[in-house]
Amino acid sequence: MDFYGFKTSSRLFLGTAQYPSPAVLEAAIRASGADIVTVSLRRESGAARAGQGFWDLIRSLGVRVLPNTAGCHSVREAVTTAEMAREVFETDWIKLEVIGEDDTLQPDVFGLVEAARILTDSGFRVFPYTTEDLVVAERLLQAGCEVLMPWGAPIGSGRGLNNVFALRAMRAHFPDVPLVVDAGIGLPSHAAAAMELGYDAVLLNTAVARAGNPAQMAAAFAQAVAAGRAAREADPMEPRDMAEPSTPVIGQAVLGDA
Amino acid sequence: MTSVAVIGAGVAGLTVATVLAERGAEVVVVDRSPGLGPDQCSWYAGGMLAPWCEQENAEAEIVVLGQGAADFWAVRTPGVVRRGSLVIAPARDSRELRRFARRTENYEWLDRDGIDALEPALEGRFARALFFREEAHLDPRRALAALAARLTAAGCELRYGEETAPEAEWTVDCRGLAAAADLPELRGVKGEMLYISSRDVVLTRTIRLVHPRIPIYLVPRGDGIYMLGATSIENDERQRVTARSLVELLSAVYALHPAFGEAEVIETGAEARPAFPDNLPRLVCNGRRLHVNGLYRHGFLLAPAMAARAADIVLGKGAEP
Numbered sequence: 139m140d141f142y143g144f145k146t147s148s149r150l151f152l153g154t155a156q157y158p159s160p161a162v163l164e165a166a167i168r169a170s171g172a173d174i175v176t177v178s179l180r181r182e183s184g185a186a187r188a189g190q191g192f193w194d195l196i197r198s199l200g201v202r203v204l205p206n207t208a209g210c211h212s213v214r215e216a217v218t219t220a221e222m223a224r225e226v227f228e229t230d231w232i233k234l235e236v237i238g239e240d241d242t243l244q245p246d247v248f249g250l251v252e253a254a255r256i257l258t259d260s261g262f263r264v265f266p267y268t269t270e271d272l273v274v275a276e277r278l279l280q281a282g283c284e285v286l287m288p289w290g291a292p293i294g295s296g297r298g299l300n301n302v303f304a305l306r307a308m309r310a311h312f313p314d315v316p317l318v319v320d321a322g323i324g325l326p327s328h329a330a331a332a333m334e335l336g337y338d339a340v341l342l343n344t345a346v347a348r349a350g351n352p353a354q355m356a357a358a359f360a361q362a363v364a365a366g367r368a369a370r371e372a373d374p375m376e377p378r379d380m381a382e383p384s385t386p387v388i389g390q391a392v393l394g395d396a
Numbered sequence: 397m398t399s400v401a402v403i404g405a406g407v408a409g410l411t412v413a414t415v416l417a418e419r420g421a422e423v424v425v426v427d428r429s430p431g432l433g434p435d436q437c438s439w440y441a442g443g444m445l446a447p448w449c450e451q452e453n454a455e456a457e458i459v460v461l462g463q464g465a466a467d468f469w470a471v472r473t474p475g476v477v478r479r480g481s482l483v484i485a486p487a488r489d490s491r492e493l494r495r496f497a498r499r500t501e502n503y504e505w506l507d508r509d510g511i512d513a514l515e516p517a518l519e520g521r522f523a524r525a526l527f528f529r530e531e532a533h534l535d536p537r538r539a540l541a542a543l544a545a546r547l548t549a550a551g552c553e554l555r556y557g558e559e560t561a562p563e564a565e566w567t568v569d570c571r572g573l574a575a576a577a578d579l580p581e582l583r584g585v586k587g588e589m590l591y592i593s594s595r596d597v598v599l600t601r602t603i604r605l606v607h608p609r610i611p612i613y614l615v616p617r618g619d620g621i622y623m624l625g626a627t628s629i630e631n632d633e634r635q636r637v638t639a640r641s642l643v644e645l646l647s648a649v650y651a652l653h654p655a656f657g658e659a660e661v662i663e664t665g666a667e668a669r670p671a672f673p674d675n676l677p678r679l680v681c682n683g684r685r686l687h688v689n690g691l692y693r694h695g696f697l698l699a700p701a702m703a704a705r706a707a708d709i710v711l712g713k714g715a716e717p
Contacts (some may be wrong), residue, residue, distance in 0.1 A: 158453050159675035160583075183628055184586070188631035191583030195673065289700070294608065349501060 139145050139338055141174070141316055142231065142263040144202060148172050149333065150363045151204065151318065152356065160195050162352050167199060170356035174202045176341065179188055179226065180209035180219050193226055204265060206233035211246070213248025213253045220257055232257060233287070233320075234343075237251040243321075244291040247274040251281055258282030270336050272303035272311055279315065286312065287320035287341065290332065294344045296324025299331055309336045313327030326355075333366025334374065397422045398416060398711055401561035402568045405429075405554060407438040407536070408688050409570035410543040411699035413552060414472065415707045416568075420665055421696075425553045428559040430575075437572050437667045440589055441536040442615050443623050443696050444602050446481050448502040448528050455676055458694060461701040466532040468700035473477055473542035476534045477616070478600035482506075482514060483526040486651055492606040493524060503528045513606050516655065533602045535614050536696055566710045567685045572670040573632065579680060582669030582689060584632025589625035591663035594654035603622065605652050612648040621662070624649050628693070632668040647672045669693055677702050679709065686710060 139146050146271040152172040157163035167175060176198050182189035196203060205288035206224030213236060220232040236253055240248025245267055251274065254264045258281060266278050270288040277287060288308060291297035299305055300322065309317060319332040320341040329340045340363060398421045402413045405427035413423045429435035430488045435616065442448075447462030470476040483503070485493040502668045503526040514527065532555040544554055561567050569575055578580045597623070615623045627641045642664065649656045672678055679685040680704065688706050691698055 157675060158455075159671075161674035164673070181638075182631045184629075184631045184636060186633075188584075188586070188633035191632055192630035195583065328692035 139316070140146060141265075141339075145175075146173050146202070147148075147376065148360070148363075149339040149367055150329070150360055151320075151342065152343035152346060153280070154178075154196055155208075155343055155383035156347040158354060160173065160192070161327075163347075165201060165353040166346050166356040167201060169353040171192075171360045172201065174204050175199070176204045176206045176343070177227070178206050178208040179223050180207065182217070183219075183222060183226075187222070187226065190226075194304055197227070202231075203227045204231050204233050204374055206267075207235045207317075208236070209238050210235060213249045213256070216253045216293060218263060219255050224262070233267060235267045245269060247271065247288075250274070251277045252276055254283050255281040258305055265318070270301055270308050272304075275308060275312065279312075283317065285316045285348070287318040289321040290328065290340075291322025291324075292321045293321045295322055296323055297343055298324055299335075302331075303333070305332070305337070306335055310368060320353070326358045329359055330362040330366035330369075334336050334369050336370055339363075398566065399564040399711060400424075400566045400568060401426065401564040403559075403561050404446050404507070404570035404574075405428075405432070405540075406436045406570065406572060407441065407540065407545070407695040408572065408691055408702065409568075409630060409700045410540060410547065411703040412568050412570055412688055412706050413547055414543050415700075415703040417547060417550050417552050419530075419706075419711050420708050421711060423547070424555065424557070424562050424564065425547065425552065426555045426561055429556060431556045432537075434543060434665065436540075437669060438536055438540060438695055440587065440625075440665045440667045441525060441575040441588070441695050442602075442623055443534045443536040443539065444481070444611060445476070445532040445534065445697055447485065447611070447697060448529065448531060449469040449481050449604060450697065451501070452499045454694075455674065457676060459700070461677075462694065462697040465697050465700050469534050469539060469696070470532075471633040473534065473539040475538045475618075475714065477538065477601070478530075479497065479532040480514055480527055480529040481602040481604060482511070482606045482628060483606060484518075484522045484524075484652075485606045489607055492608055496606050497526055500526070500528075501682060502530060504587060506675060507670050515599055515601070517599055521653065524698065534696060535617050536694065545632065560588070565684065568584065568706060568710065569685060569687045570621060570689070572689060572691075573668055575687060576670075577671075578682075579687060579689060581672050582670055583673075584634075585671050585692065586629040586631050586633050586668050587693070588629075588637045588645070588664070588666040589616065589623060590642070590645060590661055590665075591621060591623055592649070592659040593619075593621050593662050594656055594659035595620055596658060597653050603652065605648055607648060607651075610644045610648045612645055612652075614652065622659075626693075633666070634668050635666050637664045637666045653707075669695075679705055681709060698715075
């Protein structure tokens, strides 16, 4: 799989927040097999990029860093955070989040499109965190995004894929755009379902970070993502309304105490 | 008599000095700050002696290391309150409470009546709680002052405003984050906290309000004063309390009891806690220099056990008082 020219062997992106410790985080990343991890900067940067210690630690893991603009509520904040992320991590990748509503952490899709345009114009490779709205998706592509990341459910809710119909429609509308389900995944079965829908990858954080055993949960997600992807490639059967016996019954002896 | 220089007079340094002195060492403590006070990370501690609650988000080793802490402090300092910890959640976050219960041990479930009996100020507000009966808390500022006074009374020298350790057979380095140049894995984790004063709400034990995004704790200091903490942010910033953190902490304590809305904010503070990648403390020996560091969020809880281990290294295991 290829995102902005970067070949990744894993279809699981992992977030790096909320782990009990950096040591547990490292174990979880290793167990997940992820080679792309997201890192937040907004709150951690403080007044003078004070988060250097933690960021060095992430960099030392040898994975590709996808900085995010988590916690940004306006275009200006998101753009400023992205510019700082580019300097700190020496990458033009940015996971763009512009939060529009605090209870659901739903993206402000208008601000998102505007910020995406500003950032792609200044050379960023934008991974936009968006809803499953097709029109917004189209606008993001027009703004220069080459990846789309619709939510499965609100961030951290662990509710899985809330709108399977819309996610399926999105896949059908954009057959050639890399699509990543971002946010709302709570269980490996949710991740497998996203992959079975034909999504190219899933991005998750809380489901692993807040598990009792994060490394074990990360391994479970890796298996689920691989299983879902393999199932998609294997061309699954179509569901039917009626039973269809898998072995012929005509001519078969009927056994019993007749 | 073994001579030991201890650098750093925070909770790690003073505890190590105390244990060494009790085991017969000749101890001098130096600290670069002008005195016990706001230049030290320990000054902002909650002072919870809550090993079982901490297990919710920490390694099981915390329980092993922390179990003796309340006894250690109660013998040496005034103001150890052994009334347990009460862990509660608003109705919509009851799942968080069940999660907390799954990850911890040594608690009992309380219903509404049980909560009201323990803390009448919370009457009718919460339907379920976890009660960690064996936990305790102390006032860190009083405890540090008491340890310092004990050391001085025992003939140990405390030199403030000094950074260089005097000549000694052993040096124990308890500088916290200031030792990061010697301990490359050490990082800072910012914590912000407040002191509030309320005439309306009387709580007598540590209360933890669990919440998926903003868990808080409230530790009574007596006379209507409470320590409210704490954020945990992956950076090494000191002294800068942000508006967002204040909003979050205060909203959460308002959810605990709306009468806290009328409380007076009497102090805000921020410091960077020293932590290793596993967030567990370490003893690192370099010749005759021993580092005691990485106490992270557990300074008062883990310092006694770490001090005992440090003394074992410096004086040999057999050296009892």
